Amino acid sequence: MESENKQSILIIEDEEAIAELERDYLEQSGYRVELAGDGSLGLARALEEDFDLVILDIMLPGLDGFSVCKRIRESKNIPILLVSAKKDEADKVSGLGLGADDYITKPFSPSELTARVRAHLSRYARLTGSGSRSVSDVIEIRSLHIDKSARRVLVNGEERLFTNKEFDLLVFLAEHPNQVFSKDELFRAIWEMEVVGEIATVTVHIKKIREKIEPVPGSPQFIETIWGVGYRFKA
Ligand code: CA
Numbered sequence: 001m002e003s004e005n006k007q008s009i010l011i012i013e014d015e016e017a018i019a020e021l022e023r024d025y026l027e028q029s030g031y032r033v034e035l036a037g038d039g040s041l042g043l044a045r046a047l048e049e050d051f052d053l054v055i056l057d058i059m060l061p062g063l064d065g066f067s068v069c070k071r072i073r074e075s076k077n078i079p080i081l082l083v084s085a086k087k088d089e090a091d092k093v094s095g096l097g098l099g100a101d102d103y104i105t106k107p108f109s110p111s112e113l114t115a116r117v118r119a120h121l122s123r124y125a126r127l128t129g130s131g132s133r134s135v136s137d138v139i140e141i142r143s144l145h146i147d148k149s150a151r152r153v154l155v156n157g158e159e160r161l162f163t164n165k166e167f168d169l170l171v172f173l174a175e176h177p178n179q180v181f182s183k184d185e186l187f188r189a190i191w192e193m194e195v196v197g198e199i200a201t202v203t204v205h206i207k208k209i210r211e212k213i214e215p216v217p218g219s220p221q222f223i224e225t226i227w228g229v230g231y232r233f234k235a
Contacts, residue, residue, distance in 0.1 A: 012042030
């Protein structure tokens with residue numbers, strides 16, 4: 001790999017020995033690596049420079065990893081790997097919807113870390129084409145990642161396949177969060193001139209979308225049913 005083409009990784013980690021071990025392995029794998037020893041400094045670096053990926057420890061002096069993750073995600077569309085010392089922290093990460101792409105529990109092997117870094121970088125490159133892209137093409141809500149121009153949906157980093165109409169309906173709802181739409185309104189918005197369909201089509205499509213994006217389709221956290229009215233995407 002040419003040095004000017006190296007992808008850059010920011011490691012935000014206060015334990016120097018761990019940070020240096022991670023850096024050494026990633027450098028051997030061909031990445032350019034920068035270290036930041038506390039949360040505030042790491043956040044500042046992540047925002048001022050275009051890193052390709054961030055590895056972020058949760059327990060940090062200054063600003064904790066949860067806050068750093070949230071702040072980076074507000075302005076950067078790059079993979080964020082959270083590193084947690086405890087299993088229950090990892091559970092918390094998955095529940096919080098901070099916009100992290102993955103988390104690794106300590107201790108982990110350097111080869112596991114390198115493998116995950118590589119996987120996330122290639123996934124992002126695939127999603128974004130060149131590897132950089134404006135945030136507006138992507139809708140990120142909790143575990144859900146919708147790439148509008150690539151017409152792809154990821155749930156917890158895993159791709160789910162959508163038909164065209166399912167995709168259009170999901171994007172329409174996600175772009176109008178917290179607004180209630182009747183089935184009739186949704187039908188007209190998505191199916192437009194295709195008068196051969198009927199309103200029940202909306203119900204069928206909502207059911208299919210839920211099966212793909214909801215952790216528990218029976219108690220949806222994204223698309224809520226507003227009884228007697230219609231549906232609402234909860235942001
Ligand atoms: Ca730490």
